[in-house]
Amino acid sequence: MIHFQNVRKKISIVNFVRLLAMKLYDIAHSRAGDKGNTLTLSLIPYEEADYDLLCARVTAEKVKNHLKGIVSGEIIRYELPNISSLLFVCHDALSGGVTTSLAMDTHGKTLSYALLEMEI
Amino acid sequence: MKDKIRIGCGAGFSGDRLDPALILVEKGGLDYLVLECLAERTIALAQKRKLQNPAQGYDPLLERRIESLLPLLAKNKVRLITNMGAANPLEGAKKVADIARKMGIKVRVAAVFGDDVFEQTDPGALALETGKALAESGELISANAYLGMDGILKALENKADIVITGRVADPSLFLAPMVFELGWDAGNYDLMGKGTVAGHLLECAGHITGGYFADPVKKPVEGLDILGHPFADVFADGSAIIGKVEGTGGVIDLRTAKEQLLYEVVNPREYVTPDVVADFSTVILKETGKDRVLVRGGTGKTKPPTCKVSIGYRAFYLGEGEISYAGAAALERAKLAGDILEKRLKNKVETVKTDYIGLSSAHRTLFGAPTPPYEIRLRVAGKAASPELAALVGEEVEALYTNGPAGGGGVRKYVNEVIGIVSTLMDRTQIRPEISFFES
DSSP: OOOGGGSOTTOOHHHHHHHHOOBHHHHEEOOEEEETTEEEEEEEESSGGGHHHHHHHSOHHHHHHHTTTTOOSOEEEEEEGGGTEEEEEESSOSTTOTTTOOSSSTTOGGGHHHHTTOBO | OOSEEEEEEEESSTTOOSHHHHHHHHHSOOSEEEEOOOOTTHHHHHHHHHHHOTTOOSOTTHHHHHHHHHHHHHHHTOEEEEOTTTTOHHHHHHHHHHHHHHHTOOOEEEEEEOOBOTTTOOTTSBOTTTSSBGGGGSEEEEEEEOBOSHHHHHHHHTTOSEEEESSBOHHHHHHHHHHHHHTOOTTOHHHHHHHHHHHHHHTTGGGTTTTTTOBTTTBOOSOGGGBOOEEEEEETTSOEEEEEOTTSBOOOSHHHHHHHHTTTOSOTTOEEOSSOEEEOTTOEEEEEETTEEEEEOOEEEOOOSEEEEEEEEEEEEEEEEEEEEESTTHHHHHHHHHHHHHHHHTTTSSOEEEEEETTTTTTSSOSSOOOOOSEEEEEEEEEESSHHHHHHHHHHHHTHHHHSSTTOEEEEEEEEEEEEEEEEEEEGGGOOOEEEEEEO
């Protein structure tokens, strides 16, 4: 939350943009799920009014770029306007699959918070 | 026919807490209790136990759960449906009847089986994940088809108080009592879709009551140590109200319901179970009171001609070792140790993976430039063909105690056999649910 009364009046554009820079964590929550080698990530804004902002800013391409160290395959985004939520289905994302991966978190359960690290 | 039933979910996986189910049965006003205790790999591990002892292979917690639940189920006239039969529903059901007999409680127990399709499975069939023949994955040890609600429905029609199943699609455990009590037509796919939505919302228990949802900074939830598990009032029109017992911890609201609705969904417009292809995109959620969410919408069309079959195979032996470094240059020392271990292990085990716990082990990547933490735990994992070879990983980690670098401590080492899972599709005409009854 930006308190405008605290912002100096002659603020530069650069600083204003920096103030606006925030992580998805600030405005949305997420849960990760797994099916074989596919990772699912929901993205749910705390305020339903932010749904349009998420639709505009959090595209499948941007998420693919953000998660490039994690997701090798295609990312499909589903829009669910009835519940003001997005769902990202990430293929080839769990180091070969839940049952045979050598990773610490074989299910990718912690990865919801990897998505929420994304700056918007 | 009833116009409303209340179904509780007292466990969302095999290792779930035991007490929330007791509270649900004692104070929840339930008609049915469901315990969902089978993950994808759980049944393959259970098959392994059954191979060693034909009287085993049901859920390892079955006795403890049933012993504590039985008196309450009988007193409150709540029927129980659970997939705790795992790889051996027949022995699981017999065990339940035995326990009831010893406690002097009269129950009729049904075992629903027929999900074990190992005999019918063609090792040459293609695995969905790899596109190659199943047998190429490794030595096959189990094949379990996802049954729908049919077997459970028949058990309920035949007056079972307790239904013990093997592999059944999770939402079908919930859909069966809805169809039975509310008089739904199994060919009414719209209702099957709605019931599947309610089942999916319940199936992970503490997920929807704010447990796995909680984040003390952004999503604080009270009473996680006494987290309540959910129930749903399901109405004849397919709508449902999710709730929990008053006085239990947790929260049910739009946020928890949305997280669970989308959990593990790979296509919200086509959520496939053996009973229906459900559409979750039409679901509408509304908070109707404290810890109450109304679920409407949700639809369905047809049911798939095939059923998914989970195949377990012997994959490899996993060797792991861990060691901690703390204080000045902790990360540098851990990285040196990691380099040494990779050199020492590279010709001995198949694949070596090095993780720096506290830095990058869970997300496998870094976002931005995090400051090095005060302490780091090095974890090394390797694949091997035998337990002896896998043990080398932990042995090499332990050897760092004298061979350095400096200040490593707290070594732990593990060896485990890894059962891999692939899946294939089988025509539903090849799969026949079967039922046996046992009386106490």
